Amino acid sequence: MSKAQIGQPISRLEGHLKVTGSAKYSGEFNLEGLLYGYVVNSTIVRGKILSIDSASVKKIPGVIDVFTHENRPSLAWFDMQYSDMDAPPGSPFRPLYDNEIKYYAQPVALVVAETFETARYAASLLKIDYEAEEFDSDLKKNTARARDPKVGLATMLKPLPPKPKGDFENAYGEADAQVSSAYWHGTEHHNPMEMHATTTFYEKGGKLTIFDKTQGTINSQLYACNVFGLSFSDVRVIAPYIGGAFGSGLRPQYQLFMSVMAAIELKRSVRVTLDREQMYSFGHRPPTLQRVRLGATKDGKVTALNHAAIAETSQFEDYTEVVVNWSHILYPVENTLLEYQLVPLDVYSPLDMRAPGGSTGLPAIESAMDEMAYKLGIDPLELRLINYSERDMAEDKPFSSKELRECYKQGAEKFGWAERKPEPRSMKRGTKLVGYGMATGIWDAMTVPSRAEAMLDKDGKLRVNSATSDIGTGTLTVMTQIAADEFGLSVDDVTFEYGDSDMAFAPIEGGSFTVSSVGSAVVKACKSLREKLLKRASRMENFSLSDQGMSQVRFEKDRIVLSESPLVAVSYFDLIADNNGKAIKADTTSVPNPLRLKKYTRAAHSAAFVEVEVDEQLGVINVTRALTAVAGGKIINPKTAKSQIVGAMIWGISKALREETISDHRFGKYMNPNLAEYHLPVHADIHELDAIFVEEHDDIVNPLGAKGLGEIGIVGMAPAIANAIYHATGKRINHLPIHFDDLL
Structure with a gap:
């Protein structure tokens, strides 16, 4: 009998195929006679299409057809409210539905040709006349229009904030120490290595085999069948390998629609691949404004908690995230006020992006806790232990398991937290200011x-x-x-x-x-x-x-x-x-047994510890080492698990110091839709990273006792870095990313 395989650090079974280039992705499946589609995107933010000159483009040798709202097929989907498993409340975006433009870079046409190069060239010549209308894409200028989100099926997995408890305003006013700070992070885009592509093989009798970049083959099948009125037995979706997704492939993206539509209409196999700039034309982590107010006693007990957030959404869907709920799950405060609102703007609907809501909300609450620790003269780790939640006070439930205390203990010991000098700007290494920071992480353990x-x-x-x-x-x-x-x-x-x-x-x-x-x-x-x-x-x-x-x-x-x-x-x-x-x-x-599971709060926990060096004269920030201690139930494969956490930590560094999509609200568009100007960390930015797993037994979450690890590694990193920067410099920066000019 073979020894147990669970718990073994086995290398990825498909790794050799990937590193040798043998693994085939959705845009690499070929068939004789395959056609290529190239998407044309709008150049205005809001308004109407007056005319499209398709006729002249169709005359170009090699061009097969041009699809627009004027000649698209009649579709079953346009009477449906929901078309995929991840749709938020509202009405999903319908490519080529009519002449209305809802956001900048909206897909307005598809040019199909015998080669990709011909399709791309012809698309560049397509003349479209627009009637532009006034638009607004600026969240900060529209907070007065914030409203409560609409409730839909999505709120089952993304619950809205719980009702207030106690009397926050009175408790906050009477607190011995108070913290009141605003937080901001802007737009982020997924930028996986593999861009979105769909190859649709059209088979005799109208059957379709679709190779799609998707995080859910059945979700893409559901979408294609519902949109085009097809039988499920006639549609097969295959996604053998995916070159990163991080949420961008949860919902069917418009290249799937374009590829399937063209294949059905032309009765030919068609591939549609998006380029890097087009990857910025759907979905993003939404910019979010937050305010956290904390009141505490002299000995560090938090008695009042207000966490409020305002995020953007599109005009056609209410995309929501769980941003503020984490605060009360982590800290057992008797007087709470948690608020979350949306502002509809002329943008595409935001989209889940690694740890959606958690990586937005945790930087605010964990930075506020750090600020309170310094105000009271209490070690930031000790403050969290003083306010350690043995039970989820937000819903008055026990945790199915919780080894966060061990994360604090083992993480601090291995990192060397005890070597930290408490005063800001008290640690130096040559010409560099040295700072230590830490933060807590939490993420749902769902089944x-x-x-x-x-x-x-x-x-x-x-x-x-x-x-x-x-x-x-x-x-x-x-x-x-x-x-x-x-x-x-x-x-x-x-x-x-x-x-x-x-x-x-x-x-x-x-x-x-x-x-x-x-x-x-x-x-x-x-x-x-x-x-x-x-x-x-x-x-x-x-x-x-x-x-x-x-x-x-x-x-x-x-x-x-x-x-x-x-x-x-x-x-x-x-x-x-x-x-x-x-x-x-x-x-x-x-x-899963809902009657059993609803009695417990199920979550993975982590503690992130970070050391930064900040050049005293130039303000350049470097994360020299970081460690994350994770309580994630049973670890099925320590090697792939550590890879997940370290990868998430790298993204946390990116979120804290590099990553942002810059908008120019005069034009309602993103100004850096490319990998040259959308800054990501490179090898030289990443130094000593480590992840440890504390032992955690949980026979409630699922038969395996395992908790998810994809998101828990990112949520604590950005606040730990921000807190380390404060310790190094004495400057509290509450917007992400933090640039060197913030410290000059």
């Missing part, structure tokens, strides 16, 4: 319904499948490990198949719930298959397993063995032979 199929194939090998995606997080590897342990195998003896809408149902891959959700389905499917195999073995002649239950047998490499008498066994080959040479399958759905 959602998922399905998986396990089979013993006709060759006696274990195969497991799910339609889930792998956005580069290691899903393929950990699912293989989970399945292997259910049958006492090594990962080499298991095949896990994924990324195909024809496979067992899976939700979109986001929210850090894939391992807990799909992993639980894999466990359940494998258990069901084991029961099926044992039942069949008990009916077979010449084998003495008829009276044995599951607890009395072992599943080994190629057989079922009686634990007390290993010579008594049934080979998988014999089981398949008994089934007339056919595979034996079991598919099951894993549905």
